[in-house]
Amino acid sequence: MAQTPPDPRSGFTGSPQRRPMFGLEILIVLGLSLGASAVYSVVQLLDRLTRDTPLGSQTATINGTLSDRAWLDLTYQLLAIFFALIPVALAFYLLWLSGSNPFTRLGFDASQPLRDLRRGLFLLVLIGIPGLALYFAGRAFGFTVDVIPAPLDAAWYTVPVLVLSALRAALTEELIVVGYLYERLGRLGWGKWTIIVSSAALRGSYHLYQGIGPFFGNFVMGVVFGWFYTRWGRTVPLVITHWILDIASFVGYAWAVSTFPGLFGSPK
Numbered sequence: 630m631a632q633t634p635p636d637p638r639s640g641f642t643g644s645p646q647r648r649p650m651f652g653l654e655i656l657i658v659l660g661l662s663l664g665a666s667a668v669y670s671v672v673q674l675l676d677r678l679t680r681d682t683p684l685g686s687q688t689a690t691i692n693g694t695l696s697d698r699a700w701l702d703l704t705y706q707l708l709a710i711f712f713a714l715i716p717v718a719l720a721f722y723l724l725w726l727s728g729s730n731p732f733t734r735l736g737f738d739a740s741q742p743l744r745d746l747r748r749g750l751f752l753l754v755l756i757g758i759p760g761l762a763l764y765f766a767g768r769a770f771g772f773t774v775d776v777i778p779a780p781l782d783a784a785w786y787t788v789p790v791l792v793l794s795a796l797r798a799a800l801t802e803e804l805i806v807v808g809y810l811y812e813r814l815g816r817l818g819w820g821k822w823t824i825i826v827s828s829a830a831l832r833g834s835y836h837l838y839q840g841i842g843p844f845f846g847n848f849v850m851g852v853v854f855g856w857f858y859t860r861w862g863r864t865v866p867l868v869i870t871h872w873i874l875d876i877a878s879f880v881g882y883a884w885a886v887s888t889f890p891g892l893f894g895s896p897k
Contacts, residue, residue: 651813654723659831662716662805667834674837677774685771689839692779692794692879699784706790710797717800720809735808736863748861749869756850757874767842774840778883788880795875803867806832806851807858825855 656664677687695705724731732738767773781787806828814824829851833844854867 648817651817655810655813658716658720658723658805658809661719662713662801663831663835667831667837670835670837674840677838677840683771684774684840685768687774688777689774690777690779692791694779694783699786702784703786703790706786706794710790710793713797713801717804720805724809724812734812735804736858736861737804737808737865737868741863741865745863745865746869748857748863748866749873752854752857752866752870753873756853756870757877760846760850760874763842763846767840767846770842772840773842776839776882778879781880781883791879791883792876795879796872798875799868799871802832803854803864803871807854807867808864811855811858821859825852825859828855 659665677684680687694702695709696702721731724734764773764776768775779787779791810828810831811824814827819827829848832851833846833848836843836847854870858864858867
């Protein structure tokens with residue numbers, strides 16, 4: 630029997646006067662994490678659209694090196710991953726202060742490992758193939774930039790760091806943009822679909838640095854993830870799907886670009 634997702638507004642033990650604090654809390658958490666990324670991405674898109682070079686002929690580098698010295702690059706990469714997860718810890722701490730176990734509340738525990746894995750793989754098939762098709766469509770029509778992945782042979786630690794970066798992205802996005810945000814917006818009295826659409830719009834916004842196509846692709850992904858989250862009450866399947874997708878994007882795509890440059894490379 631599927632677990633019934635928790636009503637975000639249930640179990641509220643504070644006074645109604647504390648509700649405005651949740652709005653401020655949301656602004657702080659998002660301002661320290663993906664909300665800031667969304668603002669920067671909007672500005673980056675405006676920068677791209679006002680250049681003489683067409684959007685489809687521009688590039689965006691992901692997971693590039695941070696130093697030309699290997700030990701410093703590895704140090705910077707690991708520090709970036711660690712500090713990017715601090716807002717997740719903050720969100721969990723704030724949920725704990727509200728009187729609930731954040732791991733149980735957001736369905737981020739090991740209580741349903743096999744079911745979570747099956748659901749994660751199901752979402753992977755549902756999202757992964759259409760997402761790849763949308764990227765190629767965006768490149769073909771010129772509203773998605775050419776995403777340049779980190780070369781896999783850059784250093785001995787490149788692939789492990791890319792896998793960790795994929796996990797960081799999965800944890801940050803699914804636990805904050807879905808788990809935490811749904812819980813807090815629910816307590817503020819927002820309706821189910823208002824929360825789903827708002828969260829999906831945020832997800833799309835911080836991908837705008839890659840062009841217009843990724844906004845719509847990630848918006849749809851956010852709607853699908855959000856709808857299933859309201860049914861399952863579990864963030865673990867979302868994290869599994871997102872982690873595998875990003876490993877494929879960071880590692881698999883880099884391999885494909887180097888192996889099939891004519892198919893995946895930049896248009897001449």
